[in-house]
Amino acid sequence: MQEISSDVIRGYNDTIILFFLIKEPSYGYEISKNIKTLSDNKYLIKETTLYSAFTRLEKNGYITSFSQEAENGKRRTYYRITDSGKSYYKEKCEEWQLTKDVIERFISDAQ
Amino acid sequence: METIKNYLETMFTNFPDTMEIRKAKSELLSMSEDKYNELISTGMPKNEVIGTIISELGTPEELAESLSLRTTKQPEKPVGIVETNTVYRRLVSFDEAADYVGDCALSKMILALGILFCIISPAGPVIGESFRYIFGNNSFSEMLGGLGVGFLFLSTAIGVGLIILSGHKMKEWKFLKRELCAVDGETENFLKNKLEQSRLKKTFSLVVGIGLCIISVVPVSVFGSMSAHLFLTAGLGPAMIFNLTGLGVYFIITAGSKTHAYEHLLSLNNKMAA
Numbered sequence: 001m002q003e004i005s006s007d008v009i010r011g012y013n014d015t016i017i018l019f020f021l022i023k024e025p026s027y028g029y030e031i032s033k034n035i036k037t038l039s040d041n042k043y044l045i046k047e048t049t050l051y052s053a054f055t056r057l058e059k060n061g062y063i064t065s066f067s068q069e070a071e072n073g074k075r076r077t078y079y080r081i082t083d084s085g086k087s088y089y090k091e092k093c094e095e096w097q098l099t100k101d102v103i104e105r106f107i108s109d110a111q
Numbered sequence: 112m113e114t115i116k117n118y119l120e121t122m123f124t125n126f127p128d129t130m131e132i133r134k135a136k137s138e139l140l141s142m143s144e145d146k147y148n149e150l151i152s153t154g155m156p157k158n159e160v161i162g163t164i165i166s167e168l169g170t171p172e173e174l175a176e177s178l179s180l181r182t183t184k185q186p187e188k189p190v191g192i193v194e195t196n197t198v199y200r201r202l203v204s205f206d207e208a209a210d211y212v213g214d215c216a217l218s219k220m221i222l223a224l225g226i227l228f229c230i231i232s233p234a235g236p237v238i239g240e241s242f243r244y245i246f247g248n249n250s251f252s253e254m255l256g257g258l259g260v261g262f263l264f265l266s267t268a269i270g271v272g273l274i275i276l277s278g279h280k281m282k283e284w285k286f287l288k289r290e291l292c293a294v295d296g297e298t299e300n301f302l303k304n305k306l307e308q309s310r311l312k313k314t315f316s317l318v319v320g321i322g323l324c325i326i327s328v329v330p331v332s333v334f335g336s337m338s339a340h341l342f343l344t345a346g347l348g349p350a351m352i353f354n355l356t357g358l359g360v361y362f363i364i365t366a367g368s369k370t371h372a373y374e375h376l377l378s379l380n381n382k383m384a385a
Binding site for chain 2: 028044051055
């Protein structure tokens with residue numbers, strides 16, 4: 001099976017994470033599981049990639065983190081999107097529309 | 112779960128033990144734990160679970176990038192074998208660099224104070240004995256003489272204590288010599304700046320120190336040439352030799368302490384693996 005190229009998707013890891021955080025605050029494993037499910041197992045985000053993205057997003061002020069206890073008593077770091085994170089997400093969506101529009105013009109079935 | 116914990120530990124062995132790294136480690140462990148519990152509950156064999164988690168964890172290089180840690184490549188071997196291994200250097204953070212310089216200065220200051228106390232100790236009996244030129248040979252003068260001798264012992268004891276203590280502060284920085292370390296660009300610029308400033312202070316301190324040593328004999332010769340009171344010529348004057356020399360030596364020892372620390376930190380990036 002053709003694997004997804006991590007080089008291409010790298011620029012959109014932040015967008016993917018923010019997509020989930022716009023709905024509700026979440027934590028690392030839940031987000032990675034949701035990514036896997038929503039992509040039909042086509043994209044598995046590595047834990048280090050995910051954590052790197054969290055730290056980068058937090059440094060840029062797009063998300064904030066807080067600690068919360070789960071039902072089973074385990075403490076987890078949750079992440080919440082900020083207002084500037086929401087507008088960043090919107091920008092990235094527009095950017096992707098443009099990218100997709102341009103690249104698609106160069107994709108052809110004819111070999 | 113132990114296996115994964117150990118794997119994470121090894122993954123981070125080449126990273127400095129900072130708050131940022133500890134947080135990263137515990138977050139990755141927490142994510143792996145969640146994954147472990149979920150995969151186990153699906154009935155997957157334990158070994159397979161561990162294999163899956165480790166293979167999907169990613170590489171430390173990725174973390175290094177986002178945590179702004181610096182890794183430096185080893186120089187290529189001349190025989191045509193390209194060394195692809197990346198050598199991790201322990202990153203000395205900006206705060207650590209500042210702490211190191213502070214500790215170097217403090218340690219040198221304690222050492223210099225120790226030596227100062229040792230040098231000035233004979234001034235005690237010299238002055239103490241000369242009080243009899245003022246008060247005559249009575250029990251009061253004898254008491255002052257005794258105090259002078261007491262000062263000799265006390266000052267020496269304090270001095271030796273401080274000299275021993277001075278080495279203690281530097282123990283936690285031994286890793287700078289043992290391991291390959293690095294400072295980031297921002298810290299490097301800061302250090303270069305500070306190094307320039309410290310050079311001026313070093314020169315000034317040296318001049319003052321040497322000057323004090325030279326003029327230490329001035330009081331005794333001035334008092335002598337004026338044929339002043341015996342207390343001055345035989346007591347205060349000679350005592351001033353010890354005091355001024357001690358002070359001079361203090362300035363000389365502390366002069367280059369910061370300069371040396373900055374130079375040491377700046378040399379870290381150029382150090383190669385043995």
